[in-house]
Amino acid sequence: MQKKSIDAERLKQRQRYINIGWMAMTVIIAICTLWVSISTIGDMIRTRLDRRVVDAKIEALEKKIEADSIFIRDITTSPEFMERFARETYHMQRKGETVYIME
Numbered sequence: 001m002q003k004k005s006i007d008a009e010r011l012k013q014r015q016r017y018i019n020i021g022w023m024a025m026t027v028i029i030a031i032c033t034l035w036v037s038i039s040t041i042g043d044m045i046r047t048r049l050d051r052r053v054v055d056a057k058i059e060a061l062e063k064k065i066e067a068d069s070i071f072i073r074d075i076t077t078s079p080e081f082m083e084r085f086a087r088e089t090y091h092m093q094r095k096g097e098t099v100y101i102m103e
Contacts, residue, residue, distance in 0.1 A: 087099075
């Protein structure tokens, strides 16, 4: 009879250890899940902020491309524009002309 009670106690104790082990594993899995979820949310927020910066740069570059395209079109199709640009930018002059630079 005493042997049965000792075996029953050992079985109960073993069952407690198993239950504690399962609870510990459940807690560890829950913590890992939360950690991964939080880091993923952080990555999403950082990605959205980075995207806003990149979108602003893209918009600025598209405006610059448009302005440069207009400039290239004007300088290649309009001799008057080319002459005005050369005079203003490189201070070019014709023979006999005097260039005055005012700042």
